[in-house]
Amino acid sequence: MSDSESGYRPEFVAALQLFARVSEAMHARGFQRPILVGGAAAELWSTGAVNTGDFDICTTRQPELEEEMQRLGFVRPSGAGAMLKGWIHPELRLGFEVVAEVPMDGNVDAAHIRLVRPIGGGGLFRVVSVEDLIADRMGQYASGAAPDRLGQARVLLGLHPDADMAYLERRIREESAGDYGVKDIL
Known part of the structure; x- marks a missing residue:
C-alpha cells in the first residue's frame, strides 16, 4: 500500500519513519524508546483523518533523545516566531517536542503502550494506545x-x-x- 492509499500525508509518513529511527537509536543505546503522544498519535490512530503540525514526545532521557535527533539532522528553529522548545527537521517542517517524561501524568497503563512500525519501515517506536x-x-x-x-x-x-x-x-x-x-x- 502506498502512503497516499493509506490516508497519511507523505510528510507525516516521513516524520514517523524518522521518529522510528530516533527510537531505534535510543533502544540501541540501552534506553527506553520515547513515546509518541498528542496530535501525532491522533493522526496515526485516525489514519490521517486528524492532522497535526507537531510530534509530542515523552521520554525520561531528553538529552540523549536530542543527541539522536541532532545526529539525524534535526535543528532548533531560530528567528522571529520560532518555537524555542522544540526541534524541526528541515525537510519535514513538522515540529518535535518533548512534552513530559511520562504520558498523561503517569496515568497510562504500561500494558497499553503500543510498539508499532511506520509504513515503509524505519524501525519501531512506541505510541500511547488509542484508548x-x-x-x-x-x-x-x-x-x-x-x-x-x-x-x-x-x-x-x-x-x-x-x-x-x-x-x-x-x-x-x-x-x-x-x-x-x-x-x-x-
Whole structure:
C-alpha cells in the first residue's frame, strides 16, 4: 500500500519513519524508546483523518533523545516566531517536542503502550494506545479549552470499535475528573 492509499500525508509518513529511527537509536543505546503522544498519535490512530503540525514526545532521557535527533539532522528553529522548545527537521517542517517524561501524568497503563512500525519501515517506536488518546482528547474537551477534541474522540472511537471499553471508561473518567465517560462519545 502506498502512503497516499493509506490516508497519511507523505510528510507525516516521513516524520514517523524518522521518529522510528530516533527510537531505534535510543533502544540501541540501552534506553527506553520515547513515546509518541498528542496530535501525532491522533493522526496515526485516525489514519490521517486528524492532522497535526507537531510530534509530542515523552521520554525520561531528553538529552540523549536530542543527541539522536541532532545526529539525524534535526535543528532548533531560530528567528522571529520560532518555537524555542522544540526541534524541526528541515525537510519535514513538522515540529518535535518533548512534552513530559511520562504520558498523561503517569496515568497510562504500561500494558497499553503500543510498539508499532511506520509504513515503509524505519524501525519501531512506541505510541500511547488509542484508548489513552481518546481519554486525553476527552480530558482536553472537559477543560473547556479545546471543544474540537470531542469530535476527535468520536472519530478515533469510530475507527477503533474494538477498543477496550472498560479501560477506556476508566481512563476517560480519570482524564475528565469524572465528568465524562464512553457514553458521551457514542
